[in-house]
Amino acid sequence: MATVNNFFPSASITSSGRPVLLPNEVECQLLSAVDLESDDDPNFPSFKSGLLILTTHRLLWLPSNSTTHSNAIAIPLSLITHIFSPKKSIKAIFHSPRVRFQVSLNSKSLVVTVVARGKGDWDGFLPKFFENWRGRAWETDTVGSSTDGSVATAVSGASSNSGGFYSSDGSVRLVGVAGILRKEQEMWESTDKSLQEAFQDLNALMSKAKEMVMLAEKMRQKLLSGSNSQTSAANDEEMGSKEEMQDWLLSVGIISPVTKESAGALYHQQLSRQLADFVRIPLVRAGGMINLIDIYCLFNRARGTELISPEDLLQACTLWEKFDAPVMLRKFDSGVMVIQNKSHSDEEVFARIKTLVTQPDALQGGITASDAAMTLGIAPAMAKEHLLTAESRGILCRDISPDGFRFYINLFPEINSDDMHMVKDHGIYSLWARAVSAL
Amino acid sequence: MQKLGDFKLPQFFNYPPYFTLQPVRDTREKQVQLWKDLILDYCKTQKIFVIELEDEFPLFSNPVIERSLSHEARKAFLSALVSEGRAEWLDKGHRKCLILWHQIQDWANIILLFVKDNGLEDGVMTIEEIRSGIESRGTELHGIDRTILMRALKLLEHKGKVAIFKGTSTDDEGVKFSV
Numbered sequence: 001m002a003t004v005n006n007f008f009p010s011a012s013i014t015s016s017g018r019p020v021l022l023p024n025e026v027e028c029q030l031l032s033a034v035d036l037e038s039d040d041d042p043n044f045p046s047f048k049s050g051l052l053i054l055t056t057h058r059l060l061w062l063p064s065n066s067t068t069h070s071n072a073i074a075i076p077l078s079l080i081t082h083i084f085s086p087k088k089s090i091k092a093i094f095h096s097p098r099v100r101f102q103v104s105l106n107s108k109s110l111v112v113t114v115v116a117r118g119k120g121d122w123d124g125f126l127p128k129f130f131e132n133w134r135g136r137a138w139e140t141d142t143v144g145s146s147t148d149g150s151v152a153t154a155v156s157g158a159s160s161n162s163g164g165f166y167s168s169d170g171s172v173r174l175v176g177v178a179g180i181l182r183k184e185q186e187m188w189e190s191t192d193k194s195l196q197e198a199f200q201d202l203n204a205l206m207s208k209a210k211e212m213v214m215l216a217e218k219m220r221q222k223l224l225s226g227s228n229s230q231t232s233a234a235n236d237e238e239m240g241s242k243e244e245m246q247d248w249l250l251s252v253g254i255i256s257p258v259t260k261e262s263a264g265a266l267y268h269q270q271l272s273r274q275l276a277d278f279v280r281i282p283l284v285r286a287g288g289m290i291n292l293i294d295i296y297c298l299f300n301r302a303r304g305t306e307l308i309s310p311e312d313l314l315q316a317c318t319l320w321e322k323f324d325a326p327v328m329l330r331k332f333d334s335g336v337m338v339i340q341n342k343s344h345s346d347e348e349v350f351a352r353i354k355t356l357v358t359q360p361d362a363l364q365g366g367i368t369a370s371d372a373a374m375t376l377g378i379a380p381a382m383a384k385e386h387l388l389t390a391e392s393r394g395i396l397c398r399d400i401s402p403d404g405f406r407f408y409i410n411l412f413p414e415i416n417s418d419d420m421h422m423v424k425d426h427g428i429y430s431l432w433a434r435a436v437s438a439l
Numbered sequence: 440m441q442k443l444g445d446f447k448l449p450q451f452f453n454y455p456p457y458f459t460l461q462p463v464r465d466t467r468e469k470q471v472q473l474w475k476d477l478i479l480d481y482c483k484t485q486k487i488f489v490i491e492l493e494d495e496f497p498l499f500s501n502p503v504i505e506r507s508l509s510h511e512a513r514k515a516f517l518s519a520l521v522s523e524g525r526a527e528w529l530d531k532g533h534r535k536c537l538i539l540w541h542q543i544q545d546w547a548n549i550i551l552l553f554v555k556d557n558g559l560e561d562g563v564m565t566i567e568e569i570r571s572g573i574e575s576r577g578t579e580l581h582g583i584d585r586t587i588l589m590r591a592l593k594l595l596e597h598k599g600k601v602a603i604f605k606g607t608s609t610d611d612e613g614v615k616f617s618v
Contacts, residue, residue: 366455397466399455401506408456412469420449420476433450 007044007105011060011074016276016325019072024137024214025057028128030263030270033118036061040110047073049117051266054129056137059114075112077133079103084111086126097122099129121264191215213304257303271312272319275299276327279339283327287378289340292317292329294379332385333392346389352376353390357409358428363435366399366406443497446484449477458506460515474516479525483540488584489529490517490536529586537586546583546591551600553580554616565613566592 012020021027031054036047053060059075082102098115116122194211258270275295282298283290292313300307308316317329317339331337356375357367373383387407390396396407414429416422423433441448451457451473461467481487481498490496492513500507508516517536520526524542529535541549550569554560557574568574570588575581580588592614595601602615 392463394463394465397456397461397463398459399506400459401455403505406455408454410466411451411454411456412461412466412473415449415451415469415473417469417472417476420451420473420480421447423450429450432454436450436453 007041007110008073008075011058011062011072013062013072014273014277016273017062017323018270018273018277019053019055019060019062019074021055022057025055026137027053027055027258027262028132029054029121029125030266031116031118031120031122031125032266033064033116033120034061035115035117037113037115038110039113044110052114052116054125054132056132056135059129075103076138078136078138079105080133081109083130083133099126119265257306259306268312268315268319269323271308272316272325273323275313275316276320276325278302279327283339283341286382287376288344289330289338289378289382291379291382292337292339295339332389334385334388336381336385338382338385346386349376349386350390350393350395353386354395354409357396357407358431360435360438363409363432366408368404368406372407441503443481444485446481452477452501453504455504455506458501458504458508458512460509460512471516471519475520475523475525478516478520478538479540482538486582488538488587490538492517492534492536537584539587541579543587543590543594546587547594549579550591550595551618553578554618559616560618561616563613563615565611569614 014020031052033049034052035049038044047061047063049064051062051064053062056077058077059080060072061075062072080101080103084100084102086097086099096115096117098113100111100113102109102111104110116125194215258267258274260267263270278299279290279295282295286294296310296313299313314337317337320328326342327339328342329337330340352375353372356362356372362371367387369384369387370380372387373380376383376386378386387396391398391407391410394410394413397410397412399406399408409428409432411429411432414424414427416424423430441452457470457473461470478490478498482490492510496513499513514533517526518533520538521528521536525539527537527539529537553569553575554562559574564572564574566585566588569580570583570585571581592601592603596603600616600618602617603612604615605612
């Protein structure tokens, strides 16, 4: 039964098969080979042997066959009205571990049984399930966002607020520039305070990590809105620093990193999927190919405290082949490893390199890796790999001299070996000869 | 067009990669081919018989583009000539190379032609006369490397066309032609 069920809301999934999480939603545990059953309704669709993900907000069930993403479902924890404590009976010992809960959907109540047939940390799952359900993380979210909203309106439109000189908490409201300045000052002080708390010790930092990410996100939003509304007033220098700040803040922020703790045996697989989703933006920026080392830095920075080892990263990359990710790991002859889009074609890069080396200057003096890096908009180490690959294809050839290592367009095939003085009127050889003699 | 003495250099002599040993196979094969041709051509017109790797050799550097061949590259190009029978190493250390822009067989034919042209079919000449005498002036034999000449003569002796006889010193070694 592969029909879209009308019992539960469907969950959106990224192209690499990771669930799209809500803001501030954190993954807590993953279990493989999980069935969902219900005795209440004969029309209950079959959810067999899927991946169950417990987050702070939802229970997600993903079919194990990753090609049918559309059948993924999400049960918001907020709709669960009761979780039945598992009975301790002789029968339970022989059964696969299971838990029943009551969920109210469309003003209809339904009892659903989660049956874990695979090997997973079931004993760890149950308490977490209870904890997250009682934790009501979704409620703090709505509270948080509503206060955010009020702050935003207070900052952006002090004049539109008709509250007079006294605000609701009794403090003196200041309008105009002074008001904005004071507000900024207050925000700055509170930010400073939370930063200080965060750095008191590492544990504090860990517990504050989520807040820090939220803070970063908030600041980014503010910067974004700020840059939109005041473009005319802001001068270039300010804009530059804002953009830089934005870049920094953007690079933080995987709120729910896949960890060994939450994913267990599924760790590398899930990490691999998360990585595939993560690399997309840096890849676009880097022009379709990025050094593995750079990704290691970016990914770990985004994960904040849950750092991964280089081995884990490499393993995650090698797993991409198995689930048809849109990105791939590539190893150059020199041993340099990079991540590139599957659609990335060398031909396109070669074409650009060819145009570059046939410029009159380059015909005469060749190009270095850094020249290519600037034109192609990539890192010099990366550019050198491209040049070496182009060389091995016979597009370029090298010139090593006291001036350094330079690349030229390969003229050797154009030279007539029967008459070495002959230069054909057309073709790259005559183009080169003219460029050289013009000097 | 750039020249080296009275030797006309090809355009690609100003192409910097020509002076760097290319690592890619196809490219390198073509590069080696071009160097072999250029070396033979140059040696032939300049009557150069021996190239010493340690010494300066005008063809192996281009001051215009400030490039010169590395020791490794020189050795690679000369070795390619050796493997084709167009050159020979004169020492075990591969520092001196004899360039055969004519192969020994060709040199032998040139000698025979020279003998006929001068009516020396039954004549006698010393080695030095062949190399620097009046008769050989203006021919390819003038100034020929002694090693190459002796080898060509030995080849002819083997065919019974000359008899080499030794004098008291190397100066008065001679040959009797019997073409």
